[in-house]
Amino acid sequence: MTAKKHSVGEHLRDQGVSRRAFLKFCTASASLLALSPGLIPALAAALEQARRPSVIWLSFQECTGCTESLTRSHAPTVEDLILEMISLDYHHTLQAAAGEAAEAAREQAMKDNFGQYLLIVDGSLPGPDANPGYSTIAGVSNYAMLMEAVEGAAAVIAVGTCAAFGGLPEAAPNPTGAVAVMDLIKDKPLVNVSGCPPVPMVITGVLAHYLAFGRLPELDEYHRPLAFFGQSIHDRCYRRPFYDKGLFAETFDDEGARAGWCLYRLGCKGPSTYNACATMRWNSGTSWPIEAGHPCLGCSEPRFWDAGSFYAPLSVPTGLSSNQVLTAGAAGVLVGGTVATLARRTVETAAVSRQPVTADELEQTL
Amino acid sequence: MSALSSIPIRVQSMSHGTANCGNAVPILHEVRHALERLIATGEGTQIDLNAIPFGPEDEAHLLAVLGVGEVRATIDALGPTHVQETAIPGVWLIDYRITEDQRLALHLDIGDIPEILRTQRQDLDTALTTLDARLTSAKDRAQFEY
Numbered sequence: 172m173t174a175k176k177h178s179v180g181e182h183l184r185d186q187g188v189s190r191r192a193f194l195k196f197c198t199a200s201a202s203l204l205a206l207s208p209g210l211i212p213a214l215a216a217a218l219e220q221a222r223r224p225s226v227i228w229l230s231f232q233e234c235t236g237c238t239e240s241l242t243r244s245h246a247p248t249v250e251d252l253i254l255e256m257i258s259l260d261y262h263h264t265l266q267a268a269a270g271e272a273a274e275a276a277r278e279q280a281m282k283d284n285f286g287q288y289l290l291i292v293d294g295s296l297p298g299p300d301a302n303p304g305y306s307t308i309a310g311v312s313n314y315a316m317l318m319e320a321v322e323g324a325a326a327v328i329a330v331g332t333c334a335a336f337g338g339l340p341e342a343a344p345n346p347t348g349a350v351a352v353m354d355l356i357k358d359k360p361l362v363n364v365s366g367c368p369p370v371p372m373v374i375t376g377v378l379a380h381y382l383a384f385g386r387l388p389e390l391d392e393y394h395r396p397l398a399f400f401g402q403s404i405h406d407r408c409y410r411r412p413f414y415d416k417g418l419f420a421e422t423f424d425d426e427g428a429r430a431g432w433c434l435y436r437l438g439c440k441g442p443s444t445y446n447a448c449a450t451m452r453w454n455s456g457t458s459w460p461i462e463a464g465h466p467c468l469g470c471s472e473p474r475f476w477d478a479g480s481f482y483a484p485l486s487v488p489t490g491l492s493s494n495q496v497l498t499a500g501a502a503g504v505l506v507g508g509t510v511a512t513l514a515r516r517t518v519e520t521a522a523v524s525r526q527p528v529t530a531d532e533l534e535q536t537l
Numbered sequence: 538m539s540a541l542s543s544i545p546i547r548v549q550s551m552s553h554g555t556a557n558c559g560n561a562v563p564i565l566h567e568v569r570h571a572l573e574r575l576i577a578t579g580e581g582t583q584i585d586l587n588a589i590p591f592g593p594e595d596e597a598h599l600l601a602v603l604g605v606g607e608v609r610a611t612i613d614a615l616g617p618t619h620v621q622e623t624a625i626p627g628v629w630l631i632d633y634r635i636t637e638d639q640r641l642a643l644h645l646d647i648g649d650i651p652e653i654l655r656t657q658r659q660d661l662d663t664a665l666t667t668l669d670a671r672l673t674s675a676k677d678r679a680q681f682e683y
Contacts, residue, residue, distance in 0.1 A: 188615070189614050189657070189660055190657035190658075190659040190660045191612060191614040191653055191657055191660070192614035192615040194652070194653055194657070195612075195614055195615050195618060195633055195641070195653065196615060198633055198641070198642050198644070198653075199633065199641040199642055201585070202585050202587050202588065202641070202642040205588060207583075207585075208583030208584065208585050208644060209582075209583060211583075407590045408590065409560065409590050409591065409592035409593075409595075410592075412559070431592075431593075449590050450587065450588055450589070450590055451587075456587070456639070456640055462593065
């Protein structure tokens with residue numbers, strides 16, 4: 172199957188999509204990309220002329236949660252995204268073909284669109300020095316398949332924390348020698364859409380950006396798109412004013428929890444976590460973990476599985492005692508952004524030496 | 538456990554205002570600035586409410602202040618889009634939804650009339666062709682009936 176060569180606009184018109192419907196699609200895409208609504212006409216003009224890219228999706232050491240997340244994306248609907256905006260030529264879980272026919276479709280798409288296709292990867296993979304037998308597809312090691320597929324790719328999108336940072340397979344003691352995609356790919360444009368799973372609209376937003384502008388979006392230090400990962404959960408959290416006032420829930424059922432106060436002392440990793448949950452939310456925009464009363468786990472950050480208990484408060488910045496930080500928060504005089512920056516750095520450093528929490532420790536925390 | 542009613546759930550009232558962090562108020566001031574700009578220069582403004590970190594009560598508070606005006610329209614394209622002029626003339630609420638009635642985007646449009654309500658030039662290009670086809674069809678049917 173080869174990507175059709177006419178533009179997205181032409182394709183949509185052929186499908187009987189009216190101009191108003193197209194503008195509505197552009198409105199949804201602009202909202203996804205965090206673009207000002209004033210840019211919708213420019214976005215419409217760009218999408219009108221965009222060519223439908225061939226997409227090859229490789230799934231390695233993963234749980235299929237990332238694909239589950241994408242197929243629950245409502246903006247644009249996955250049907251629109253997959254059938255109208257891109258040509259999804261290979262995806263284990265979603266394609267009808269299986270076995271040799273599936274692999275033949277991948278090889279044909281790679282040949283027909285060499286140098287132009289988008290390569291999406293979910294899951295980490297055993298590195299070049301690990302036993303390749305830990306994860307194979309059609310008898311081919313994940314490493315060999317990735318290296319073959321990346322050769323003709325225009326760009327690579329690593330979807331989910333496993334592909335972006337190694338994720339659960341890479342967590343200590345990392346029995347399969349798992350590595351992240353960016354550990355192996357150095358000579359291609361690469362974007363990480365982290366999260367466990369990623370916010371579905373972020374996946375589609377990155378694709379929409381690529382369609383509209385023909386390049387990957389601006390990235391942060393971890394290769395994540397700034398439009399979605401540019402601000403911390405803490406900075407965009409609607410509970411942030413409670414943090415600034417020093418109003419914290421101390422347990423999951425106390426007065427503060429019922430009143431919707433800040434979940435920092437219950438282990439919220441919002442200050443050191445960068446993601447779009449606070450504005451995009453989950454389940455079709457219904458809610459998100461913190462609104463549901465649960466601390467952020469920090470699932471879009473590197474090594475979050477090895478960063479200690481989900482329910483222990485964040486590490487305290489070097490030079491400040493726990494009491495100093497909490498007292499300052501209570502007084503409302505310590506700027507949250509400073510704490511967030513320092514805490515993030517400390518978490519990254521501390522994560523290396525931490526041990527996974529045990530069930531007994533978790534019980535004591537609760 | 539024999540019935541859901543036996544689960545001791547207490548529904549907590551949110552009316553004490555602690556869950557509403559007040560993000561609606563800055564948006565209302567932004568609307569006011571946009572209205573001033575519209576009156577002075579004719580320049581319209583769109584505000585994407587999905588991009589605002591609203592608390593559970595913020596949206597309701599915002600919509601309550603803006604109220605409901607005289608015009609209401611529904612566009613049927615890729616699912617319903619509900620357009621409602623608020624009680625503040627020139628301030629429109631546009632609720633983009635997909636066919637399953639899930640929200641795609643929620644905009645405030647400060648202007649004379651939202652662009653999506655206008656007949657689109659690209660659709661107008663096919664207007665004559667469509668009308669001619671229907672006229673021919675109607676003519677054929679009339680001849681047959683005659």
